Amino acid sequence: MQKQLVILVDIGKWLGAISLLIVLGCWAERTPVVAPQPAKPEAEKPARKRIFPILKGELDDLQTDAPGARIHLGDTHPPDGSKIQIDFPLERDMRNIGSRVDGAGMCVMTSAERAADWSGLEELKGIRDWAAKRPGGCYPEKFDAQVKQYCKEKKINVPNYIFYLGRDASILEIALKSGRMPAVSYSGHDGVQYRGPIAHVVNPVHYRDGWVGIYDNNYDATKRIWLPENEFLNRWADGRNLGWVIVWLDPPPPPVVAE
């Protein structure tokens, strides 16, 4: 039935196109040539008074240096009113757990598995729980080794990913721009979720126009920590520690089909 409907629609399109061709042909035949008219001067449009200036055009004022730009806990809508880059569905959420061996946290693999889920890497589903059967806590070599070991045990190819440790956030920025969800380090003391310093890995879900959104795996899954860019960078790679970026290179979910 659906196929027949598609064919009918297509036939309609074809008939419409052919009719359009005929009409255009006839119109071209009958339309008299008109001498060019001098262009009318454009009337000056009165400037539209903005009732809500913050919503239209003045968003540039809301940058990191603006007085109102501060770290805060919000929902999935960026403070500047734009669309969030990674709108991760709530039902796919994963919370941080402790290792079943030593109780140490599993924030790295939790964030990595969430990012893998976003990129459609179904074969990595369960890697966090697999890792939780081993001692917790993670560092770069351990992460690489565990991903390799997991893939070996599951008899799958190691997915393509980049692990970066340093102070240049460009890879992070470009990953989010491309629609991928990275996992990054975060040292807390933000005053909204963590009073003091922490050693943690989270998922950034927005990095644009001076704002960074953090999707934490320790607290409320519906909330995002919103930080001005410089505040985030200070917590991503702080004074002593290099910043982490883990990016799965598989494509993010496709765009909505435009009708």
Added chain:
Amino acid sequence: MFLLLAVLLAIGDFTWGTTNDPNQKSLWQDGKQIGVWKIAEKEYLTLTARGWVHATCPVDDPQDPPPDFVGPPERPKESTVPSPGEINYGLDRSKCPTEGEYFSYSGTPIDKAKALAVLGAMDGQTAQSKVDPDQLTDDHQSARLTVVGKGADKLLATIQADSRWAELGKGVLAADYKPDAWQLRGKGYKATSPDKPTIYLTDSEGKILYQGEDPEGLFDGLRRKRDPWTFKWNSTWFGVNPFTWMFGAGWSNLQIPIEFVLLVIGAIVVGILALRKKPGPPGQPTRGA
């Protein structure tokens, strides 16, 4: 009153029960089943108006946890990592370098030049400089090939193994999905046939360039996308869909022989010429004079 009721409900006892499916354990609260734990998948699902959906398990301390049950969020232990006052949630800083940069690609440590090459960024000559985001691979405007349906992974592998893919598929982000993949929910992608996967070629904004089940049509769409104005008689795109060159790839799925189309166009031209008003005899005023 309502608050008290809510508190009483919230502290109701949770118990685990068995189900007909040995892979599932049911979670009960106050005599009512509120969710299931899928043992193999290590997933908790709760029943909502939309049906079963993934959720966070509400049980803090299950008395009868299912085998391999990984509990709800536990507050990770404070770190043994020597960092006074720092709470550790799973990042072992004691084994992380504190200077320089570290790159790995799929688990293999690589240097920065190689990492940037992987990202399609810069060559080794500029590898020591700061990474310029504009020079990194920015594929957010790339076309998307989305194969959805039963056997989508095999079809995608076939497409990517085709010799034409190396040329025409360069820069195209390709992925396969099951028909019920959450990544496609509400986005308009559908497997039109239960047995065959459907191919979608879209631009970065979601505009469909090709939709169908035929890889040949996909390659035509890719060819049209890359070189929209080159007319090729030996190309199947014209035979598959003659209006492609006017309205873009994917405008219509109808396959009509080129002979028929030429016949229709010829008939239209002849019709217009036949109906065209002939000029009057000499001496009579012409139209518009």
